[in-house]
Structure formats: C-alpha cells, structure tokens
Amino acid sequence: MTTRIHVRAPATSANLGAGFDAAGVAFDLWNELEVSAANGSPPDTEHLGVRAFARFAPPERYAFRFVDRIPRERGLGSSAAVVALGLVAGALAAGLRLGADELLAAGLPLEGHADNLAAALVGGVTLTWEGRIARIADEVPAAAVAVVPPQRVGTAAARAALPELVPLADAAFSAARAALLGAALAAGDPELLAASAADRLHEPYRARHAPHLAAIRADPPPGALGATLSGSGPTAIVWAEKERAGEVAAALAGRFPDHEILRLSVATRGAAPL
Numbered sequence: 092m093t094t095r096i097h098v099r100a101p102a103t104s105a106n107l108g109a110g111f112d113a114a115g116v117a118f119d120l121w122n123e124l125e126v127s128a129a130n131g132s133p134p135d136t137e138h139l140g141v142r143a144f145a146r147f148a149p150p151e152r153y154a155f156r157f158v159d160r161i162p163r164e165r166g167l168g169s170s171a172a173v174v175a176l177g178l179v180a181g182a183l184a185a186g187l188r189l190g191a192d193e194l195l196a197a198g199l200p201l202e203g204h205a206d207n208l209a210a211a212l213v214g215g216v217t218l219t220w221e222g223r224i225a226r227i228a229d230e231v232p233a234a235a236v237a238v239v240p241p242q243r244v245g246t247a248a249a250r251a252a253l254p255e256l257v258p259l260a261d262a263a264f265s266a267a268r269a270a271l272l273g274a275a276l277a278a279g280d281p282e283l284l285a286a287s288a289a290d291r292l293h294e295p296y297r298a299r300h301a302p303h304l305a306a307i308r309a310d311p312p313p314g315a316l317g318a319t320l321s322g323s324g325p326t327a328i329v330w331a332e333k334e335r336a337g338e339v340a341a342a343l344a345g346r347f348p349d350h351e352i353l354r355l356s357v358a359t360r361g362a363a364p365l
Contacts, residue, residue: 095127096125097124097126098126098183099121099123099362099363100211101210101211101360101361102167102168102358103206103207104167104210104321104328106319106320107319109287110218110273111292112206114206114269114272115216116216117358118167118358120161121161122160122161124156125156126180126184130154140157141155143173143197143198144184145181146197146201147185147197164245165243166320166321167239167321168210170202171208172211172362175361179212179363182194191212209224212361215228216231216357230357231276232278232279233281233331235330235357236353237355238303238327239351239352239353243325244297244300244323246322246323262291264291268287268288268289268290271286275287285330289317297323301324301327303327306346307329313335313338313339314331315332316330316332317330
C-alpha cells in the first residue's frame with residue numbers, strides 16, 4: 092500500500108429522548124484514523140476499529156493511528172465512531188464502494204447500537220430500523236449543549252438496568268413523545284422539540300448515573316427548551332434556543348463546574364475520507 096488513508100467519524104447522541112434505539116444525531120466533534128503501509132509492528136487486532144477494518148481488508152498489511160477526541164463511555168458514541176472509522180477505511184483499502192446500510196450491517200456485530208452507528212455513518216439526524224438508515228433532517232431546531240460528567244458509564248451496565256416490561260401508561264407517554272420528536276424534526280419546530288423532550292422507557296432507569304439531568308429539568312436555565320439523556324448517559328444534552336446557546340452554556344458551566352460543557356453543532360457529514 093503506497094497511499095495513506097485518512098478518515099474521520101463524528102460523535103453522536105442516540106435516542107434524543109423518546110426515540111429509543113431508533114433516533115440519533117451526529118455532532119461536529121470528530122475521531123480520526125490514519126492507515127498506512129505496515130511498518131513492522133503488528134496491529135492490535137483486538138482494537139475495535141481494527142476489528143471493523145478487518146471486516147473488509149486484512150489488517151496485518153497496515154499500520155493504524157487513531158486520534159480520539161470524543162469522550163469515552165460518556166454517551167457520545169465514541170465506540171460507534173471508532174467502528175465507523177474502521178469500516179470506512181477497510182472498505183477504501185479493499186476498493187469497495189458500499190452503501191450506508193451495507194456498512195451498518197457489517198458494523199452491528201461489533202457496535203451493537205444501530206442508532207449511534209447510523210448517525211456516525213451518514214451524519215445529520217437519522218432513524219434506523221431493521222438494518223436500514225434514513226437521514227431525516229440536516230439540523231435540529233435547537234442548539235445542543237452537552238453536559239459531560241467526569242465519571243464514565245459502561246453501555247452494557249446501563250442497558251442491564253432497563254426492565255423487560257413497562258407500564259402501559261409509560262409506553263403510551265413515550266410513544267406520544269416519539270411522535271412529537273418526529274414532527275419537530277420534520278417541521279423544524281422548536282416548540283414541538285421542547286414538548287418531545289421526555290421519556291419513560293429508558294431515561295428513568297438510567298437516571299441514577301446522571302443526577303444532573305433531573306436537576307436541569309427541575310430548574311432549566313433561561314433559553315433552554317429541554318434536556319435529554321445522551322445514549323445511555325451520563326452526558327445530558329440541553330437543547331437551547333439557538334440565539335441563546337452561549338447564555339445557556341455559561342449558566343450550565345456555573346452550575347456544574349466539575350462537568351465539561353460542550354457546545355455542539357450537527358455534523359452535516361458522516362464518516363468519510365479527509
């Protein structure tokens with residue numbers, strides 16, 4: 092191999108409240124991967140990104156350098172980004188031109204969370220179901236401010252906290268908010284987005300890892316439309332009026348000094364070569 096492959100993949104937030112295991116958004120915060128000819132050192136074949144690369148091309152022929160900017164185990168799709176990097180780079184190395192659904196199918200045995208991986212692959216706001224991806228919007232009708240705690244939460248542990256059954260009233264509540272979420276994204280309507288920002292299927296059971304989510308909802312800063320748990324947490328995304336995003340971020344920084352506050356814009360592209 093004489094040509095270097097350099098790809099990047101975005102951070103993501105899954106669920107967006109009631110869009111459990113289906114909705115996701117890509118953010119303009121990027122991990123990167125550089126692939127070059129083997130340099131005599133064997134690659135780490137247990138690395139998630141190298142395993143994704145190996146779905147399409149033999150990794151022993153290459154050297155890998157990963158650049159990680161997405162906080163790990165914080166609910167911002169770091170593992171999905173790494174898988175997306177490996178998939179895109181592996182397909183390029185193999186000379187394959189694959190669609191997003193094909194990449195999703197190849198990556199799911201490694202990532203396991205289609206909502207994150209779909210958004211990482213195509214960017215924007217996505218829905219995924221039965222192995223398919225639909226990019227339904229280029230933007231969210233609000234600005235995103237991430238409140239990132241210092242502690243980590245493993246996805247497997249967060250998933251294990253979810254019950255097998257929920258009360259009918261809770262299912263109906265979340266179904267209504269999921270419909271509002273879809274309508275908000277389709278119409279670009281901040282008021283509908285604000286109305287959608289609640290859930291009873293997964294957020295209540297993961298809330299102990301993210302006490303700041305309840306605190307923000309109980310006393311939202313001026314200009315905030317609502318808050319959602321990002322993936323399985325512990326990061327919370329505070330959705331703010333676009334013209335007041337800086338004000339919201341400053342208020343949150345004052346209230347949560349030990350948390351990282353990130354203003355995030357929607358990534359218009361998914362995983363792709365640089």
